[in-house]
Amino acid sequence: MTSTPHHQRILDRPFVLDLFAGPGGLDVAAHVLGVPSLGIEWDRSACLTRYAAGLDTLHADVSAIRREAFEALPPEINVLAGGPPCQTYSVAGSGVGRKALDQVKGYIERLMAGDPDENIDKELQKLTDPRTALVLEPLRYAIQATRSPNRGNRPYDVIVLEQVPAVEALWDHYALVLENIGLPDGTKYKVKVDVLDTETYGVPQTRSRAVLIARREELGEPFLPKPTHLAYEAKEWNRRSGGATAQTHQPALDEEIAPVPAPRRGEDDAPKPWVSMGKALPGREKPFLVRSNYGSSGNPGRRGVRTDQQPAATVTGRISRFVVFEHLDENIVYEGPRFSMNEAGMLQSFPPDYPWSGTAQAQQVGNAVPPLFGAHLLGAALGLPAPGPEALRKPWVPATEEQRAKLRSHGCGSADDCTASCPRPEDQAPPRSAPRKKKAAAG
Known part of the structure; x- marks a missing residue:
């Protein structure tokens, strides 16, 4: 199969679904590329930032949307993207996810083999930290797309994922099954996986990320974005x-x-x-x-x-x-x-006047995908030239009050508040660690 030239657009009308969308890193990246996007995010404050920024948003649990409202997603979405929460895999986190890598690989194989969701979900509940299972959601969305009457059972054309470097082994396993086994309907992808450094793409920060770029095999060989800046040593x-x-x-x-x-x-x-x-x-x-x-x-x-x-x-x-x-x-x-x-x-390469809102704003910033890095990933995945750093230094036009109310009505169900369908803050707290047993005094 011949490879597609790097800057040859592969989709006439790309439309990105951003899972675990946070305050908008990948959506801002899509915006500067001129690509529409819809983000799913369950943190209330991150959603407030997104509404203020004018980003189309669903304030919801990614897993719940897949189970209960997948058919309501726009059928024209053809690009699946996201950065699943990294706390259990990050070296700064608990490490539970890193210890469960082989177990998660087994779930990947079972999903691709068509094992019913009910069976998988029962076993996932036994994980020490349920957030570990969220890294499976992009694959579950890709499978669900092929079973969606609203989409005509049409698979996503492109998949773009990023996570902390410890997840590279899982992305490699994603690549293995996507290329060799394919989704349960037979759809196969060509995949590239690597660990990239954000400063080599103009982000003023050293941050390493494991990335995956996949294209349906009919769309040609994917490629990773070419570094535009020197690495910091x-x-x-x-x-x-x-x-x-x-x-x-x-x-x-x-x-x-x-x-x-x-x-x-x-x-x-x-x-x-x-x-x-x-x-x-x-x-x-x-x-x-x-x-x-x-x-x-x-x-x-x-x-x-x-x-x-x-x-x-x-x-x-x-x-x-x-x-x-x-x-x-x-x-x-x-x-x-x-x-x-x-x-x-x-x-993080966000525009200078990006409208950070709500509480825990530092956490929002830290959890976000750097938009400039995201633009390079999406650009490579879609065959579009990535913007330079200056594109994200331009003033950001915030949403008007009317626009914000409309976005929130769509995302939360009310123009000025959350509703019963929105995730509850208490459901977003990570599980508490079990108290350590005190050692008996010597002698």
Whole structure:
């Protein structure tokens, strides 16, 4: 089979269904590509952000929509996308999902073999943390599409998924069964899986993600997005900077640190320098240092202190705790203002004035798919040229009150409030850990 040229549009009218849509990272990506999208999100505050941003939304549980309201989804949806919750797989989370990888692979095979949902659901209830099973939902949606009378039993043309690197093994298993076994109706896909670094696509942040891009085999071989920027290497940076940003307890601002080398002349296609925090946050006029409590993908070499000349460490739900230091004069360093939510969003590549709403906004920012990275993924999946970083620095036009009321009426069932059909906040809390037993005193 011949491969499709990278920038040859493969669908006349792509329409994205964004599972676990959060505050809108993939939807913003679709927007800048000129592609319509519908997001399903169960967190109330994330939905408030989405309504304020003018994004079409269903305030609902992804699993419940699949079981009870799949036929109500627009039949023209032909692209399935999403980033299932990562808490049980992330190195910053409980690790329950990582321990259950082989078990989840077994569920993947059973779903593809047509095992009834009722049987699978009964066993999934036995998992230590039910969120582990959410990584199966994209596959269950892909299968459900082939059984949907409203769609004419038509499968999705394209699937785009992203998660923390620990899920790469599951995406590999997705690829294995999608290519070799196919969905229960016989539909097969061509699939690409890899772990990509967001700073290599212009996001001012080091964040590694396991990604999957699949196309129905009739649509040609898929491809991964080509990096547009250089990778950030902590060891190389520390070598060139003399360790000025190293793990010191007393921060120091060093304006003499050599910048990342620019591409050589004549290399038009050569990757550009990665985007620094200072470039992404032009409103901060003074040089600054950031001390984070988390590194990219748990890589110790990426933890600690960074200057405004480096990309940010992985933006998490704790971004509001990142401490920012500035110079008062040549000799005194003081703690400056911490990142605002708009600044935190810009480090995720959201537009500068994105309308963050509701509570737990830092968590919304940290959980989101970086829109610029998402645009590269969707662009590669659909054969569309991805936008440059400047496309997401333009002002975002928020929804009017009338538009917001209409979106909420569709998403929640009421123009100004949630309804009984919306997920309850108490249902969104992760299960509590069992209390540890106290050790008996020695002797």
